[in-house]
Amino acid sequence: MTANRGFDRGRPYGEVERAILSLSRSAIVRNEIASWPGYRPTPLRSLAGLAGSLGLAAVYYKDEAGRFGLNAFKALGGAYGVQRVLAREVSERADCPAPSGSDLIAGRHTDVVSRLVVTCATAGNHGRSVAWGAEMFGCRCAIYVPAVTSQARVSAIASHGASVFRTPGNYDDAVRRCDEDAHRQGRFVVSDTSYPGYLEIPRDVMQGYSVMVAEILEQLADGERPSHVFLQGGVGGLAAAVCAHLWETWGEKRPAIVVVEPHPADPLFRSAVAGRPTPVPGDYDTIMAGLAAGEVSQLAWKILEHGAEYFMTIPDAAAEAAMRVLAEGAADDPPIVAGESGAAGLAGALAAVQDTRARASLQLQSDSRLLIIGSEGATDPDSYSRIVGRSPEQVRCRS
Structure with a gap:
């Protein structure tokens, strides 16, 4: 894990950022997407059992597996x-x-x-x-x-x-x-990734993701504002969309944003260390297929370079363990089906909580409230069954 040296909590969400993502455009996009057949907000699950086992006040899990029947949040973008x-x-x-x-x-x-x-x-x-x-x-x-x-x-x-x-x-x-x-x-x-000369459409795609964040803010009860958000990396589109929405909404009182990437595919982590967009050389084999990217999105980086507080990487085994934790359900928590990339945010949170130095750096305490984005369900059922030991249907039947 590394602290982002470009992060500035007191920095206002300014015109540069609003030209990429904004609350005003998010409202327009939500009205459009809400008109599509099959639209409904996905659930925000409170995992009280998991939170208790980790010594935290709350863990909120935005479950995107049911989004438009496509099994992932990307249906929005x-x-x-x-x-x-x-x-x-x-x-x-x-x-x-x-x-x-x-x-x-x-x-x-x-x-x-x-x-x-x-x-x-x-x-x-x-x-x-x-x-x-x-x-x-x-x-x-x-x-x-x-x-x-x-x-x-x-x-x-x-x-x-x-x-x-x-x-x-x-x-x-x-x-x-x-x-x-x-x-x-x-x-x-x-x-969903931007590069010089290609910016308008990726901006639209990321703005689509903001609909999910607007839903979360409506689903959180008074006093339930998260203190930390663990977000999947990839090219950075999801992380930037969530970071931007919370930054513009809450300003310097926004949660700590922690971006999580696979060890072999960590362009955002490398960019944070270098202070500029930095690609990953060679191949980057990981079971977290949705996060297997080697270059950051130009637009996403403009948000994350000042808005994300920490970047971290995890091995495939951590994602597999998080999938099993969700499938089992702690205490009275419902069993949840999450794919390899979908469980990456939780995997990062579990790794941070269990590491003394990371827990102290992030100030993960008994009053901390974590927001996790479950970005996908079992997009490859056979792979899911091998990792978890049960099929997606068997896990869902237990809930």
């Missing part, structure tokens, strides 16, 4: 990015006001939308969200995945009618291949 791309293209090509998602779902602009192709690179969840959005709004979709992506995750993406292409190399190689093909074939990239 990728599909919203698709809607924004299509709305802009329809407005420009048909010389009309930008249509809402409801307009697109109703097929009011099929003549334009059906000719468009959206595309992205993914380790699984983001690509499924983009494919689902394309299916819902009526355009075509091409998804690129690293060669090591499990067949279960590929099949989930293809189930929404997308063409799926396995590419040699890692996630960042898939990003580059996707971008090259998109330029050559006139496709629209809907990525």
Whole structure:
């Protein structure tokens, strides 16, 4: 674990940050996403048994496994990015006001939308969200995945009618291949990572994630404000969206933000140590497939470089242990199904609580209230069963 030397609790959430993510745009995005079929807030579970066993006041777990039936929070981002791309293209090509998602779902602009192709690179969840959005709004979709992506995750993406292409190399190689093909074939990239010259759509995707944070703030009772938030890393989109929303809402009274990454895929940790975006060289093999990224998102880093207080890395074994803790349920806590990446935030929290130095640095005390984002369910059921020793269905039946 490392303290972020760029962190400044007294720094106001300013115009630079609001140009990326803002509460005002979050409200607009929520109104849009709430109009989609199947929208409902996901549960915020209070794990009192786990909190008691750790010597903490509370552990809150935002369970994203049921989000739009897609098994992950990314349903909020990728599909919203698709809607924004299509709305802009329809407005420009048909010389009309930008249509809402409801307009697109109703097929009011099929003549334009059906000719468009959206595309992205993914380790699984983001690509499924983009494919689902394309299916819902009526355009075509091409998804690129690293060669090591499990067949279960590929099949989930293809189930929404997308063409799926396995590419040699890692996630960042898939990003580059996707971008090259998109330029050559006139496709629209809907990525959750940003880089020079490509900022608008990733900003939309991250703003979609903020809907989840708005739900959390409504679900917390008075006096339940978290003191610490443990967030998955990856390219940084989720962590930045949560950090930004809490920073603008609560200012210097916001919780301590701790970003958690796999040992082999830690570009955010490296960037915090170096004080600038720093890629991970070579391959980065980890069971936390959704976090297997080697380069940070430019926009996400602009939020996290001053907003996140700590960065830490964990081994695969820690994620596996956290999956089993959630599946077992402490005391009267309900059993919860979480995938490898979904359990990473809790894995980081458990590691910090059990390490004397980290616990002291983070001031994890008897009055501490932890917020954990359960970012995914069992996106690869076979892998989940091998790790936990029970199938997702068996765990759910115990709740």
